[in-house]
Amino acid sequence: MKSGFIAIVGRPNAGKSTLLNSIMNQKLAIISSKPQTTRNNIQGILSDEDSQMIFIDTPGIHKPHHELGRTLNKSAYASLQDVDVIYYMVDASVPFGHGEEFVLNQIKGKSENIFLILNKAELLSRDKVMQLILQWQKRYDFKEIFPLSALERRNVDELIKTTKKYLSEGPMYFDSDTICDHDQNFLISELIREKIIYRTQEEIPHSVAVVIENREETENKIYIQAMVIVERASQKGILIGKQGKMISSIRLDAQKELRFILGKRVELELYVRIEENWRNKESKIHQFGIGELDE
Numbered sequence: 001m002k003s004g005f006i007a008i009v010g011r012p013n014a015g016k017s018t019l020l021n022s023i024m025n026q027k028l029a030i031i032s033s034k035p036q037t038t039r040n041n042i043q044g045i046l047s048d049e050d051s052q053m054i055f056i057d058t059p060g061i062h063k064p065h066h067e068l069g070r071t072l073n074k075s076a077y078a079s080l081q082d083v084d085v086i087y088y089m090v091d092a093s094v095p096f097g098h099g100e101e102f103v104l105n106q107i108k109g110k111s112e113n114i115f116l117i118l119n120k121a122e123l124l125s126r127d128k129v130m131q132l133i134l135q136w137q138k139r140y141d142f143k144e145i146f147p148l149s150a151l152e153r154r155n156v157d158e159l160i161k162t163t164k165k166y167l168s169e170g171p172m173y174f175d176s177d178t179i180c181d182h183d184q185n186f187l188i189s190e191l192i193r194e195k196i197i198y199r200t201q202e203e204i205p206h207s208v209a210v211v212i213e214n215r216e217e218t219e220n221k222i223y224i225q226a227m228v229i230v231e232r233a234s235q236k237g238i239l240i241g242k243q244g245k246m247i248s249s250i251r252l253d254a255q256k257e258l259r260f261i262l263g264k265r266v267e268l269e270l271y272v273r274i275e276e277n278w279r280n281k282e283s284k285i286h287q288f289g290i291g292e293l294d295e
Contacts, residue, residue, distance in 0.1 A: 001050055001051060001052070001169065001170065001171075001172065002050065002051040002052075002164060002167040002168065002169060002170065003051060003052040003053070003054075003167060003168075003169075003170035003171060003172065003173060004053060004054070004083075004084035004085065004166075004167035004168065004170060005054045005056060005082070005083040005084055005085075006053060006054065006055050006056065006083060006084065006085040006086070006087060006163060007056045007058060007080055007083045007085075007086050007087065008020060008055060008056060008057050008058060008087045008089055008117075009058050009080065009086060009087070009088060009089065009103070009107060010088060010089035010090055010103060010117075011090070011091075011099050011100060011103055012059075013091065014089040014090055014091050014119060015089060015091065015119040015120065015150045015151070016057050016058065016089050017042075017057050018119075018150040018151055019057075019087070019089065019117070019119065019150035019156070020042065020044050020055055020057040021150075022150050022151075022153045022156045023044060023046060023055055023156060023159075023160060024044045024046060024055075024179060026179070027261070028042060028044050028057075028179070028180050028187070042056070042057045042180065042181070042182060043055065043056050043057075043180065043181035043182075044057065044179065044180060045173075045174045045178050045179050045180065045181070046160070046179075047172070047174070047176045047177075047178075051164055051167065052172050052173060052174065052176075053160070053163065053164065053167070054173060054174070056083070067279060067280045067281065067282055067285060080106075080107060080110040080111070083111060084111070084113060084166060084167055084168070085111065085113040085114075085115060085163055085166050085167075086107055086110060086111045086113065086114045086115070087115050087117050088103070088104070088107055088114055088115065088116050088117065088142075089117040089119055090116070090117070090118060090119065091119055091120055092118040092119060092120050092121050092123070092124055092129070092132055092147065093120045093123045093124065096135070096139075104139060104140060108140065112143070113143045113166045114140070114142055114143060115142060115143060115144040115145070115146060115159075115163070116136055116140075116142040116144070116145045116146070117146050117148065117159070118132060118133070118136075118145065118146065118147040118148070119148060119149070119150050120149065120150075120151075121147035121148055121149060121154070121155075122149040122152060122154060129147045132147075133145050133147070143166070144162055146158070146159050146162075184262075185212045185215065186289065187261075188212060188215075188224060188226075188258060189210040189211065189212050189226065189289070190210070191254055191257060191258060191261075192210045192226055192228070192250070192254045192268075192270070193208060193209070193210045195250045195253040195254045195257075196208050196210070196228065196239070196250055198253070199246060199249055199250050199253070200238060200239065200246070206279070207230055207231045207232070207235055207279065208228060208229065208230055208235075208239075209228075209229040209278070209288040209289075209290065210226055210227070210228055210229070211226065211227045211229065211288055211289065212224065212225070212226050213225040213226060213227050213271075217264075220264060220265060221264055221265045221266070221267060222258075222262055222264050222265070222266050222267070223267045223269075224258075224266065224267070224268050224269070225269045225271070226268065226269070226270055226271070227270075227271050227272075227273055228270055228271065228272045228273070229273055229274075229275050229278060229288060230272060230273075230274055230275070231274070231275065231276055231277060231278060231279065232274065232276070233274060235274075236272050236274055239272050240272060247270055247272065250270065251268050251269075251270050254268055255267070255268045
């Protein structure tokens with residue numbers, strides 16, 4: 001049997017979480033158009049009759065402005081250690097710049113097997129894609145270069161097939177029916193955070209954290225209490241909304257998707273708490289479940 005670990009790295013908004021979800025053919029990581037949506041390394045475990053591939057979705061590598069940002073970068077860099085393949089993912093529709101050069105320099109030499117993943121290739125003409133490939137070949141000697149569309153799942157199956165060739169004989173690291181290394185509470189809190197990001201847009205996305213306070217399950221229903229953490233009173237006001245309309249919309253959005261994922265009726269309660277400047281407090285970052293895999 002072949003087995004191995006594949007790290008998916010790149011700048012914020014390159015499409016790393018979308019690729020993980022496409023590889024797994026189900027939603028494991030939340031996605032949005034906002035940078036730094038992913039805050040933890042999330043492992044998607046793909047098993048078949050002759051292989052087990054562990055894909056590690058990582059936070060986007062960026063110039064940090066808070067302790068939270070430094071924690072996210074640390075998580076991304078930690079994922080590069082002892083992996084069999086690195087997927088270096090870039091947004092093919094965005095010109096090469098200093099940010100991309102920084103990430104490339106961080107991953108050079110971290111693995112013998114670095115694949116360049118040119119995501120959002122569907123937005124470009126075939127000629128433009130070929131030009132991009134030639135330009136990138138001059139920057140680094142990648143083992144493979146894959147233009148693809150993570151969103152539309154174009155060329156993803158070929159990527160998986162090719163990746164398997166670079167893996168060695170090894171053990172099953174997880175049971176064959178395990179698909180993610182995080183527990184269900186983590187996935188629930190992340191889904192709630194996704195709905196908050198979608199509803200609030202630019203107003204509070206980076207300042208919010210979600211913690212599951214209580215969960216009770218019966219045969220037909222799951223009751224969940226979640227605490228939403230923000231940094232300022234003004235953010236709490238935005239999140240709750242006039243007459244509670246914003247928090248109600250977020251709750252209903254999350255309930256609907258959780259019912260589909262969990263296969264049961266979901267009763268969700270959301271509370272909002274202010275924790276001033278929590279993104280600059282390492283203890284709070286870890287208390288809220290961010291970066292705990294790097295301990």
